[in-house]
Amino acid sequence: MRVAVGGAETYAYTGARAFDAALPTLAFVHGAGNDHSVWALQSRYFAHHGRNVLAVDLPGHGRSAGRPLASVEALSDWVAAFLAAAGVREAALVGHSMGALAALECAARHPALVRRLALLGPAAPMPVSDALLDAARNDEPAAHAMIVGWQHAPGALLGGHPVPGLWMPGGATRLLERALPGVLAIDLAACNAYAGGLDAAASVACPALVVTGQRDLMAPPKSAQALIDALRDKRVVSLPNCGHAMTNEAPDRVLDALIGFL
Amino acid sequence: MKARLPLPTPMSTPKSHRFDTLSLHAGARPDPATGARATPIHQTASFVFPDCDHAAALFNMERAGHVYSRISNPTCAVLEERVAALEGGVGAIATASGQAALHLAICTLMGAGGHIVASRALYGGSHNLLDYTLPRFGIATTFVDPRDLDAWRAAIRPETRLLFGETLGNPGLDVLDVPRVAALAHDHGLPLLVDSTFTTPWLLRPFEHGADLVFHSATKFLSGHGVVIGGVLVDSGSFDWDGAKARGKFPTLTEPYHGFHDMVFAEESTTAAFLLRARREGIRDFGACMAPATAWQILQGIETLPVRMARHVENARKVVAFLAKHAMVAGVAYPELPSHRDHALAARLLPRGCGAVFSFDLRGTRAQGRRFIESLRLFSHLANVGDAKSLVIHPASTTHFRMSAEDLARAGITEGTIRLSIGLEDADDLIEDLSRGLHAAGKA
Numbered sequence: 198m199r200v201a202v203g204g205a206e207t208y209a210y211t212g213a214r215a216f217d218a219a220l221p222t223l224a225f226v227h228g229a230g231n232d233h234s235v236w237a238l239q240s241r242y243f244a245h246h247g248r249n250v251l252a253v254d255l256p257g258h259g260r261s262a263g264r265p266l267a268s269v270e271a272l273s274d275w276v277a278a279f280l281a282a283a284g285v286r287e288a289a290l291v292g293h294s295m296g297a298l299a300a301l302e303c304a305a306r307h308p309a310l311v312r313r314l315a316l317l318g319p320a321a322p323m324p325v326s327d328a329l330l331d332a333a334r335n336d337e338p339a340a341h342a343m344i345v346g347w348q349h350a351p352g353a354l355l356g357g358h359p360v361p362g363l364w365m366p367g368g369a370t371r372l373l374e375r376a377l378p379g380v381l382a383i384d385l386a387a388c389n390a391y392a393g394g395l396d397a398a399a400s401v402a403c404p405a406l407v408v409t410g411q412r413d414l415m416a417p418p419k420s421a422q423a424l425i426d427a428l429r430d431k432r433v434v435s436l437p438n439c440g441h442a443m444t445n446e447a448p449d450r451v452l453d454a455l456i457g458f459l
Numbered sequence: 460m461k462a463r464l465p466l467p468t469p470m471s472t473p474k475s476h477r478f479d480t481l482s483l484h485a486g487a488r489p490d491p492a493t494g495a496r497a498t499p500i501h502q503t504a505s506f507v508f509p510d511c512d513h514a515a516a517l518f519n520m521e522r523a524g525h526v527y528s529r530i531s532n533p534t535c536a537v538l539e540e541r542v543a544a545l546e547g548g549v550g551a552i553a554t555a556s557g558q559a560a561l562h563l564a565i566c567t568l569m570g571a572g573g574h575i576v577a578s579r580a581l582y583g584g585s586h587n588l589l590d591y592t593l594p595r596f597g598i599a600t601t602f603v604d605p606r607d608l609d610a611w612r613a614a615i616r617p618e619t620r621l622l623f624g625e626t627l628g629n630p631g632l633d634v635l636d637v638p639r640v641a642a643l644a645h646d647h648g649l650p651l652l653v654d655s656t657f658t659t660p661w662l663l664r665p666f667e668h669g670a671d672l673v674f675h676s677a678t679k680f681l682s683g684h685g686v687v688i689g690g691v692l693v694d695s696g697s698f699d700w701d702g703a704k705a706r707g708k709f710p711t712l713t714e715p716y717h718g719f720h721d722m723v724f725a726e727e728s729t730t731a732a733f734l735l736r737a738r739r740e741g742i743r744d745f746g747a748c749m750a751p752a753t754a755w756q757i758l759q760g761i762e763t764l765p766v767r768m769a770r771h772v773e774n775a776r777k778v779v780a781f782l783a784k785h786a787m788v789a790g791v792a793y794p795e796l797p798s799h800r801d802h803a804l805a806a807r808l809l810p811r812g813c814g815a816v817f818s819f820d821l822r823g824t825r826a827q828g829r830r831f832i833e834s835l836r837l838f839s840h841l842a843n844v845g846d847a848k849s850l851v852i853h854p855a856s857t858t859h860f861r862m863s864a865e866d867l868a869r870a871g872i873t874e875g876t877i878r879l880s881i882g883l884e885d886a887d888d889l890i891e892d893l894s895r896g897l898h899a900a901g902k903a
C-alpha cells in the first residue's frame with residue numbers, strides 16, 4: 198500500500214492482500230535502520246488470518262519517502278498520521294526496538310487509536326553507547342558491524358537461521374546498508390534521547406504485551422523492567438536463548454506470542 | 460549521567476567470526492535432538508507437520524521450516540548458510556550441480572527475450588548452455604573478451620538482464636576485473652553474476668568487489684575430493700531490483716507472482732528477493748535440488764577448505780615454476796607469472812594466489828601431447844578439476860571439443876594445450892611425474 202503522509206509517499210507492506218475496512222488492522226513498526234521486511238513471517242501470518250496488515254516503512258526508510266524523524270515523539274505522531282491517512286480508525290500496534298518506543302508513545306498520545314500494544318525488545322530509557330552513536334555518525338560500516346554483533350544471541354552469529362538457506366548476520370548487515378546515509382544515526386539518537394517511556398507506559402490504557410529476548414544485549418530484559426512495571430494491563434513473554442533480532446532469530450516464538458495476545 | 464547500555468565489551472567492536480572458523484561452524488550446531496556433533500544427514504523426502512495449521516503456515520511462508528526436500532532440507536540448509544557466510548552473502552541455494560546453479564540464476568532473472576553479456580573465457584559446459592541451449596528458450600548471449608570493458612559496454616542492450624564471467628576464466632585463467640565489470644553492470648541497472656569455482660571464497664570474495672551473485676560448482680574445490688556433483692548459488696543481497704536504473708527490468712522480482720500467493724518478492728524481502736524467487740519458483744519447479752548426502756560431503760570438504768586451498772596454491776606454484784623453465788613447454792598460463800596478461804590485476808585481486816587449475820602449452824605434435832598424458836602415473840586423466848588428487852586433461856579434444864577452431868583460438872586454446880589441476884600430493888612427486896611425461900613426449 199502507498200499513501201501520502203504529510204505530503205511524503207509512504208509504503209506499507211500488506212501481505213499481498215487488499216485493505217478490507219471490515220477487518221481489524223494490525224500495524225507493524227520496525228526498528229532503527231530497518232524496514233518492513235523484518236516482519237516478513239509474522240506480518241504474512243496475520244494478513245492470511247483475517248487482519249489488515251500494515252507493516253510500514255518509516256519516513257526515509259525502505260520504500261518510504263520523506264526525512265527520517267528525529268524523535269520518538271515525532272515518530273509516534275507520524276504513526277497516528279499514517280493510520281489516519283490509510284483510513285484506519287483503530288489498530289493494534291506492534292513495534293520492535295525503536296518501533297516499540299514509537300508504538301508505546303503513540304498509545305499514550307492517541308489512546309482512541311490504539312486498541313492493543315505489542316512491544317518487542319523495548320527499553321526505557323534506551324541509551325545507546327557513545328561508541329555506537331559515534332560510529333553511526335562517522336563510520337556506518339563500523340556501526341553496522343557493532344549492531345549485527347550485538348543484536349543477535351551469540352549462537353546466531355554462527356547461523357542457524359530458521360528460514361532455510363538464509364545467513365542471519367549477512368541479511369542483517371545488508372538491511373542496515375540499504376538505509377540511506379545518516380538515517381541510522383538519526384534513529385539511534387532518537388532512541389538515546391527518548392525520556393518519556395515510563396510516563397507513556399503509565400498512561401497506556403489498552404492491554405500491552407512485552408516480548409524480551411533473554412540474550413538481548415541491545416535492550417536487555419532488565420532495562421525493560423521499569424517499563425513493564427509501569428504498564429497496567431500487561432503480559433510478558435520472555436524468549437530464552439534469543440537476542441534483539443527476535444523476529445529473525447525466533448520468528449515462530451514471536452508469532453506465537455503475538456497470536457496469544459492479539 | 461544516564462546509565463549507558465551495558466555492553467559486553469564496551470570498548471571493542473563485537474567479534475564476528477573469521478573465515479577459518481566459519482568454514483567449520485557456520486550454519487551448524489550440535490544436533491539438539493541427539494547431541495550429534497557432526498551435521499546429520501537428514502535423509503528424508505518430507506517433514507511431518509505437527510498439525511494442519513502449522514502445515515498451512517509452512518506452505519504460506521508464515522512460519523519457518525522444511526516441507527519437502529526438493530524445496531529445502533536441513534542438511535542442505537547448513538551448506539547454504541556455510542557458503543553464504545564464507546562469501547559474505549545473505550543466503551544461498553544448493554543445487555544439483557554447478558550447471559543447475561547457473562541455470563537457476565538465469566531463469567530467476569529472465570525469460571524468453573532476455574539477453575546476457577558473458578565473458579568468452581568460460582567453462583565449456585557454461586558455454587554450451589548459453590550459446591546453444593538457452594537460445595532455444597529465447598535467451599540470447601553475447602560473448603565478449605573479458606578484458607575489453609568497451610566490448611562489455613557495447614554488448615549491453617535494452618533487453619540485457621545479466622553480466623556473467625568466471626573469476627578465473629577457463630582455461631587461460633583470464634582474471635575477471637570484478638570491480639570494473641560490476642561498476643559497469645550497475646551503471647546499466649544490471650547485476651553481475653560470477654562463477655567462483657576456481658577461486659573459492661578463500662582466494663576471492665567477489666561480493667567485496669561489487670559482484671551481486673556468485674555460483675560455485677561445489678563438485679570442485681568446495682567439496683574438494685572429487686566425490687560428488689553439486690552447486691551453490693549465493694546472493695549478496697546488495698542489488699536493488701527496484702532501484703531507479705533497474706526499474707522494470709526484473710518483473711520476476713518486482714511484480715506479483717501468480718504462482719506463489721501473488722507475492723512481489725522485492726517487497727517480501729528487501730535483501731533476499733532473488734533467493735525467494737529462486738527457491739519458490741526455480742527449485743520448486745525445475746527441481747534441480749541437491750541431495751542431503753551430497754550436501755554433507757561438501758560440508759566435510761569445506762571444513763578443510765582453508766588448509767587445502769593453501770596447499771593447492773603452494774603446490775601449484777611449485778609446479779608452475781618447474782614447467783615454466785622446461786624446454787618442452789612453450790608457455791604456462793598462470794597469472795602470477797609476469798608473462799600472463801592479467802599479472803597486475805591478479806596481484807591486486809588475488810593476493811593469496813591464483814588457484815590450482817591452469818594450462819600450459821606443450822611444444823610438439825598432437826601425438827606428443829597424447830604421449831605426455833598417457834605417460835603420467837600420479838596425474839589422473841579425467842574431466843574434472845579441484846580434486847585432492849592431481850588431474851590432467853587435453854581441452855581441445857574434451858571440455859572444449861564443441862567449439863570452433865576460431866572460438867578455441869579466441870579462448871586461448873591450442874592443440875597442445877594441457878590443463879592441470881594440482882592436488883595435495885607432495886609437490887616433488889608431482890614434478891617427477893610431469894618430468895617423466897615430458898621426457899616421454901620429447902622422445903615420441
Ligand SMILES: Cc1ncc(COP(=O)(O)O)c(C=O)c1O
Nearest residue numbers: 556557558582654656676678689
Ligand atoms: C568453472 C566451472 N563452472 C561450472 C562447472 C559446472 O559444474 P558441474 O559440473 O558441477 O555442473 C564446472 C565444471 O567443470 C567448472 O569447471
